[in-house]
Amino acid sequence: MASIRKEIAIAAAAAHVWDALRDVGALHTRLVPGFVVDTKLEPGARIVTFGNGVVARELIVTIDDAERRLVWSVVGGHLTHHNASAQVFDDGAKHCKFVWIADVLPDEAAPQVAAMMEQGMRVIQATLERTAAE
Numbered sequence: 001m002a003s004i005r006k007e008i009a010i011a012a013a014a015a016h017v018w019d020a021l022r023d024v025g026a027l028h029t030r031l032v033p034g035f036v037v038d039t040k041l042e043p044g045a046r047i048v049t050f051g052n053g054v055v056a057r058e059l060i061v062t063i064d065d066a067e068r069r070l071v072w073s074v075v076g077g078h079l080t081h082h083n084a085s086a087q088v089f090d091d092g093a094k095h096c097k098f099v100w101i102a103d104v105l106p107d108e109a110a111p112q113v114a115a116m117m118e119q120g121m122r123v124i125q126a127t128l129e130r131t132a133a134e
Helices: 014-022 027-031 107-133
Strands: 002-010 036-042 045-050 055-064 069-075 081-090 096-105
Touching: 002 107, 014 027, 014 081, 014 096, 014 107, 027 036, 027 045, 027 107, 096 107
Parallel strands: none
Antiparallel strands: 002 096, 036 045, 045 055, 055 069, 069 081, 081 096
């Protein structure tokens, strides 16, 4: 199983970043606008439409406010397994660390998933640093 880890420093308070991350129905407006163009909620899940046209059904596994950690799993599609988490860590009053980990099968899907995660991380950083400054 491929395990992909992406980490980025964000010049924004952890509380601000967590507030956007935990808003699972607002990916397309608060966290990754453009990278995700639409998010629809259904009981226990969300349907995510990415800017590249990919549509994924993501089960929301955990929203852990104490740990500032969100866990989700993509079901259906070309992956036989997908489980991911994103977590926000304090790094000073106006800085934090954002860690996104995904485990996927088949292994051959890892480069595509990693590339999407890398693109998503750049959008997360830019969006949250901009909104923290507003």
